[in-house]
């Protein structure tokens with residue numbers, strides 16, 4: 001347990017739950033107004049292939065939040081035996097359907113499906129994740145597309161909400177995935193941070209991370225980032241969502257990539273798990289859907 005009293009800890013927490021709720025309320029207001037005016041509603045289609053339990057939870061949550069704010073949405077679940085040709089045909093149908101404004105293919109895909117071929121097939125204008133090469137290229141060149149990858153874009157919104165200074169600061173991102181690490185680094189760079197990307201081959205990872213004013217952990221390893229990785233006063237963003245089993249009780253719980261108990265006393269601000277980055281990702285997905293609708 002953290003040594004801080006509860007009030008002090010509360011002041012350190014970056015509540016993705018609260019910030020995302022504020023964003024969702026705003027979006028709901030806009031959607032309500034559109035409904036009243038008789039305008040066509042933005043529609044998000046989410047495609048899940050297979051039965052990955054975490055992906056099942058995430059996609060249901062996405063559909064539920066869409067429903068709560070009055071956004072049109074469709075969750076399509078396909079068996080894990082779905083062929084690439086079948087999935088490509090479905091994507092083409094959704095690309096051509098004018099009632100669909102945003103299309104998300106939940107990752108990871110089953111091994112037999114070629115991820116780049118599938119992501120390349122999504123129309124760049126409906127690419128709500130910003131994972132199409134055209135949109136990733138636009139992000140790299142500074143020609144910002146309407147929809148940026150949801151997790152990093154959500155983190156940027158949270159940093160802005162909590163008025164975290166970025167310009168001139170040293171940001172260290174642990175993880176180099178296309179979903180989080182790489183776009184996160186580019187977004188921090190675009191706000192004039194000095195950015196270091198660390199990964200599994202980085203030498204002396206704790207020492208590299210301890211240089212960070214802003215530390216983003218996106219590794220997928222439960223509680224890997226301990227106090228020795230953290231400079232006193234750093235802002236710590238935990239992207240991890242790991243389900244771990246307590247060997248004594250047999251019960252499972254969610255933990256991040258950051259060891260909250262040892263890190264929170266050292267950090268100036270920290271995101272909890274759950275209730276940190278996760279809700280921001282979903283709210284950003286909704287904001288992206290509306291942005292694509294407006295851009296089309």
Ligand code: GUN
Pocket residue numbers: 104105106107108129150151179281
């Ligand atoms: N799987 C985990 N995170 C994401 C995400 O942001 N988008 C998609 N499509 N799949 C994911």
